[in-house]
Amino acid sequence: MTLNRRTFLGTTGAVVAGLSAPMVLAQGKPRVVVVGGGAGGATAARYIAKDSKGEIDVTLIEPTRTYYTCFFSNLYLGGFQELSDIAHSYGKLAADYGINVVHDWAVSVDRDTKTVALAGGGSVPYDKLILSPGIDFVDGAVEGWDVSAQNKMPHAYKAGSQTELLKAQIMAMPEGGTFAMVAPPNPYRCPPGPYERVSMVAHVLKANNPTAKIIVADPKPKFSKMSLFQEGWANHYEGMVDWVGEDFGGGNVSVNPDAMTVAIDGEETKVDVCNVIPAMKAGRIAEMAGVTDGNWAPVNAADMSSKANPDIYVLGDASQQGDMPKSGFSANSQAKVCANAVRGALTGSKVFPAKFSNTCWSLIDADDGVKVGATYEATQEKIAKVDGFISQTGEDANLRKATYEESLGWYAGITSDMFG
Numbered sequence: 001m002t003l004n005r006r007t008f009l010g011t012t013g014a015v016v017a018g019l020s021a022p023m024v025l026a027q028g029k030p031r032v033v034v035v036g037g038g039a040g041g042a043t044a045a046r047y048i049a050k051d052s053k054g055e056i057d058v059t060l061i062e063p064t065r066t067y068y069t070c071f072f073s074n075l076y077l078g079g080f081q082e083l084s085d086i087a088h089s090y091g092k093l094a095a096d097y098g099i100n101v102v103h104d105w106a107v108s109v110d111r112d113t114k115t116v117a118l119a120g121g122g123s124v125p126y127d128k129l130i131l132s133p134g135i136d137f138v139d140g141a142v143e144g145w146d147v148s149a150q151n152k153m154p155h156a157y158k159a160g161s162q163t164e165l166l167k168a169q170i171m172a173m174p175e176g177g178t179f180a181m182v183a184p185p186n187p188y189r190c191p192p193g194p195y196e197r198v199s200m201v202a203h204v205l206k207a208n209n210p211t212a213k214i215i216v217a218d219p220k221p222k223f224s225k226m227s228l229f230q231e232g233w234a235n236h237y238e239g240m241v242d243w244v245g246e247d248f249g250g251g252n253v254s255v256n257p258d259a260m261t262v263a264i265d266g267e268e269t270k271v272d273v274c275n276v277i278p279a280m281k282a283g284r285i286a287e288m289a290g291v292t293d294g295n296w297a298p299v300n301a302a303d304m305s306s307k308a309n310p311d312i313y314v315l316g317d318a319s320q321q322g323d324m325p326k327s328g329f330s331a332n333s334q335a336k337v338c339a340n341a342v343r344g345a346l347t348g349s350k351v352f353p354a355k356f357s358n359t360c361w362s363l364i365d366a367d368d369g370v371k372v373g374a375t376y377e378a379t380q381e382k383i384a385k386v387d388g389f390i391s392q393t394g395e396d397a398n399l400r401k402a403t404y405e406e407s408l409g410w411y412a413g414i415t416s417d418m419f420g
């Protein structure tokens with residue numbers, strides 16, 4: 001199960017952030033290690049530390065010092081957010097909650113000795129391990145593309161420099177140029193994400209480059225909030241977006257990053273920007289911990305514990321849990337259920353029945369927000385949908401504006417729930 005450190009990530013040093021919290025763990029206290037400081041991991045670490053009031057040692061392992069949320073990264077592309085608006089740091093988790101924040105990669109998990117090895121050397125022991133590593137891409141998913149081509153054809157599906165690069169490429173498009181997107185197959189991170197992105201790219205192009213075109217090659221016959229997006233594209237960006245679904249060969253795609261061409265069902269097009277969003281799988285550490293079955297990590301719905309190991313929990317995008325979409329809202333919701341269960345298992349505190357919820361907002365154009373959401377419960381088999389809601393086509397402009405404003409409140413709420 002041990003991975004060669006150099007092949008995993010090159011040279012990354014271990015750094016302890018928020019130095020107020022020592023690496024040495026207090027004797028006798030139960031130890032929780034969380035791998036991945038994103039929507040699932042940061043929330044779980046904060047809730048366990050906050051609610052256990054010092055009874056549990058919490059270590060959060062996360063390589064980056066600044067976490068850029070994928071949520072609202074499309075709004076950055078559209079010019080509705082600055083990059084700094086979606087950047088968050090881990091200082092408060094260390095200073096206000098006593099979480100031991102270790103800026104490093106977890107490179108292996110030894111389930112017998114219950115330790116997580118770090119790329120920078122050393123290892124961290126755990127009683128309970130929570131993995132929330134997000135996604136990685138399936139090798140060979142799009143013919144002609146691999147991660148070495150990500151600077152020519154960015155995915156921008158992990159936010160930060162990739163998102164900045166994609167925006168720079170969009171802004172540099174020649175007049176009347178072509179933006180192509182290769183959309184992913186199900187299941188993937190943020191079902192409406194690619195289509196919100198198309199909307200935001202169209203918004204920018206309409207203002208700066210109105211004769212430009214957008215082509216979307218999609219392996220799916222339909223997608224999340226499809227009628228809402230298609231209505232919005234027709235209303236705001238008439239004639240600009242050409243969506244090629246599965247029925248029209250949208251799944252038969254290859255790209256050539258050097259030539260900047262995209263072939264859809266045998267027809268090759270020269271493009272100026274190509275956003276390749278490949279098929280996804282659980283972040284690699286989940287596989288290395290031995291908790292995946294195929295691309296994802298199956299979990300028990302009641303507490304998000306792995307079906308492969310009772311002391312390991314998997315949250316967010318990496319988990320295979322049932323009906324919830326892979327979203328930041330879902331990961332945050334799952335993290336709270338998991339935190340409550342882990343604390344109960346380690347300290348005997350009361351464990352509440354698992355309840356989950358999710359809403360995914362998308363912005364189509366200025367003040368034109370739409371949403372889809374649901375509540376869920378834990379059954380023996382899975383996280384099961386209880387009931388749901390979705391915006392309607394033809395809605396009043398005031399309602400759409402209110403929906404967008406609601407999403408701004410949600411963003412402020414979830415990021416403070418994650419990072420304190």
Ligand SMILES: Cc1cc2nc3c(=O)[nH]c(=O)nc-3n(C[C@H](O)[C@H](O)[C@H](O)COP(=O)(O)OP(=O)(O)OC[C@H]3O[C@@H](n4cnc5c(N)ncnc54)[C@H](O)[C@@H]3O)c2cc1C
Binds near residue numbers: 039070133315
């Ligand atoms: C364009 C786009 C738009 C989106 N919009 C929305 C939205 O509007 N609403 C919404 O709810 N969701 C949205 N999402 C989805 C959301 O971003 C993800 O579902 C969410 O971030 C998943 O949380 P997570 O904890 O599973 O993974 P992440 O938030 O990605 O966190 C994973 C963390 O693990 C770290 N990590 C990985 N491997 C290791 C390792 N070996 N050791 C240590 N750390 C590691 C990574 O550095 C990362 O910080 C969007 C996604 C995209 C791409």
